[in-house]
Amino acid sequence: MADAAAAAAAAAELARSFRLSDPPADFVDDPSATWAALREHHPVHELAPNSVLLTRYDDVLAIYRSPNVSSDKKKEFGPKFGVGTPLYEHHTTSQVFSDPPLHTRLRRILMGAVNQRAIARMEAGVNTMVDALLDRIADEPAPDLIEHFAAQIPVEVIGNLLDVPRSERGPLREWSLATLSALEPAPSEKVLARGQAAVSEFLVYLKDLVARRAAHPGDPEADVLTRLMLGDANGKLGETELLHNCIFLLNAGHETTTNLIGNGSHTLITHRDQLQRLQRDPALIGSAVEELLRYESPIQLNNRLTTAPIQLSTREVPAGTFITLAIGAANRDAAEFADPERLEIARKPNNHLAFGQGAHACSGMNVARMEGRIALGKLFARYPNIDLAAPPERDRRLRFRGFRNLPVRLG
Numbered sequence: 001m002a003d004a005a006a007a008a009a010a011a012a013e014l015a016r017s018f019r020l021s022d023p024p025a026d027f028v029d030d031p032s033a034t035w036a037a038l039r040e041h042h043p044v045h046e047l048a049p050n051s052v053l054l055t056r057y058d059d060v061l062a063i064y065r066s067p068n069v070s071s072d073k074k075k076e077f078g079p080k081f082g083v084g085t086p087l088y089e090h091h092t093t094s095q096v097f098s099d100p101p102l103h104t105r106l107r108r109i110l111m112g113a114v115n116q117r118a119i120a121r122m123e124a125g126v127n128t129m130v131d132a133l134l135d136r137i138a139d140e141p142a143p144d145l146i147e148h149f150a151a152q153i154p155v156e157v158i159g160n161l162l163d164v165p166r167s168e169r170g171p172l173r174e175w176s177l178a179t180l181s182a183l184e185p186a187p188s189e190k191v192l193a194r195g196q197a198a199v200s201e202f203l204v205y206l207k208d209l210v211a212r213r214a215a216h217p218g219d220p221e222a223d224v225l226t227r228l229m230l231g232d233a234n235g236k237l238g239e240t241e242l243l244h245n246c247i248f249l250l251n252a253g254h255e256t257t258t259n260l261i262g263n264g265s266h267t268l269i270t271h272r273d274q275l276q277r278l279q280r281d282p283a284l285i286g287s288a289v290e291e292l293l294r295y296e297s298p299i300q301l302n303n304r305l306t307t308a309p310i311q312l313s314t315r316e317v318p319a320g321t322f323i324t325l326a327i328g329a330a331n332r333d334a335a336e337f338a339d340p341e342r343l344e345i346a347r348k349p350n351n352h353l354a355f356g357q358g359a360h361a362c363s364g365m366n367v368a369r370m371e372g373r374i375a376l377g378k379l380f381a382r383y384p385n386i387d388l389a390a391p392p393e394r395d396r397r398l399r400f401r402g403f404r405n406l407p408v409r410l411g
């Protein structure tokens, strides 16, 4: 009894004192105890005046679905990046951080390029590429599943989507990592400087690519760059909108999908019962990918700004409140998921929030799912006894959940 009371008091204190800018030392390795404490004791947790963190599934969903929120980040990113800087211009022009009418337009143009027909066209190429990557690691004593496998797949898929010549894809991953790392809750000066430089270099490269594509347009059914350049019934996008949304697209599908494949591999390797179940019944791969997205969500945090008062589970927040949505916490909420801390690859229903929800729900979710199914399905069919070769190193960032490396023995 006394132990239970002491544990409850410790959890309440963990929740009360939680700061995203300085989380507990073990938070990145395993945030589940902190998320549980916040869900129970401080579901609408004040991070700063006018800024709250939400961890309950219903609260996170209510914000995603509310008409009274904005994704525009000018207020937040002015002080963070400096108005007019490359990072400011990029992150305030991209689809994910815009509101209607720009958002509606960008989303409509893009969605046509990532529909089921387009995805079916990509599938054969992804199968061939994954087989080739699995061949290539066969003779390595301890291949790194991130570097040699997980990171290779999305760079090809997104590169193909925009038809970036293969020989020019080298710097894309670094630019993407640098641009997105600047979104961390408390980026260092070095991270910010790298992000500013990455956006500038990306812009120089893309201007040239756009000029070449204007001279030799592609098929707008298959080539998203040509599609974005053509615009829609309302006319063409401005140059700034066009270039920054190409950068955004190249970034959006990279690291997230790398982390789906990396986290998914690690989770299955360390949950052998579920891995063996998948190996006995490969048809479970679809629901396994959904469960891996829930269990180790590649994006952990999203943000919104309220434009009118919104009632949440424990209180109302006024207009002008900065909201941080803890996707990882919502995806482990027992109010929505039975036995949420357990990995269950056949889980149904599984309405996880790994791709967000509502007006900004991930446009590329079915591309990511297809990559995840093919990569994980083939990896564990080809190397059924795969195991860790050394402890993997986690990426310490809070917004993205993944590994820097994942050395394995193929067995």
Ligand code: HEM
Residues within 6 Å of the ligand: 071, 095, 096, 097, 107, 110, 114, 249, 252, 253, 254, 256, 257, 260, 297, 298, 299, 302, 303, 353, 354, 355, 356, 357, 359, 360, 361, 362, 363, 364, 365, 367, 368
């Ligand atoms: C496992 C991989 C992925 C995850 C976990 C993921 C997650 C997300 C999330 C959570 C959002 C919502 C952001 C918000 O509401 O503020 C989002 C938006 C978006 N994602 Fe993904 N994503 C993934 C892969 C991809 C891929 C492969 C593409 C492109 C082919 C893509 C393109 C986009 C776009 C364009 C948006 C902006 C949608 C909008 O604002 O209307 N994503 N993604």
